[in-house]
Amino acid sequence: MGNTGTGARDRDTEGRARNARPRDGLGRPLPYGESGVERQPEGVVRTPEETLAEAQALLDAGKPFHAHEVFEDAWKSGPEAERTLWRGLAQLAVGLTHSARGNVTGGARLLRRGAGAVEEWAAGSGERSPYGMDVEGLARWARELAGRVEGGAGTVTARTEAPRLRGAR
Numbered sequence: 001m002g003n004t005g006t007g008a009r010d011r012d013t014e015g016r017a018r019n020a021r022p023r024d025g026l027g028r029p030l031p032y033g034e035s036g037v038e039r040q041p042e043g044v045v046r047t048p049e050e051t052l053a054e055a056q057a058l059l060d061a062g063k064p065f066h067a068h069e070v071f072e073d074a075w076k077s078g079p080e081a082e083r084t085l086w087r088g089l090a091q092l093a094v095g096l097t098h099s100a101r102g103n104v105t106g107g108a109r110l111l112r113r114g115a116g117a118v119e120e121w122a123a124g125s126g127e128r129s130p131y132g133m134d135v136e137g138l139a140r141w142a143r144e145l146a147g148r149v150e151g152g153a154g155t156v157t158a159r160t161e162a163p164r165l166r167g168a169r
Helices: 048-060 066-076 080-101 102-124 135-150
Strands: none
Touching: 048 066, 048 080, 066 080, 080 102, 080 135, 102 135
């Protein structure tokens, strides 16, 4: 896979369009030839515990875009009954990504959407602490960060703002 700047689209082995440009820690594309952060492989099936551990390590490293990709794998490969939970967690991670990139509107919107999704899943399932996560705490974190971002709190640093998926900060 690759692009030499000729206008040709990057393709994977099945011919699907895939951007092969290197990316920084927040998932922003870098110019071809520059070194970036290693991308998360797509379509990896993990246990919920493996998903949470890998996503937390990426969040702690200031790589919420990459954590979102881990959650997206769980959303797409996990049980139908848990899709709203994993989609909500992916939205929280990408909301943090947008906030750290300076996208106030998109970041706040995704943080609130993710908070709503994880709360909706918890209410519908009756599970308040799935896999040891504090759903209420995550929703509170997301809404608080969204409010600060919209209030002009300044630069959001992904590493220091990252939530604790299990337990308090």
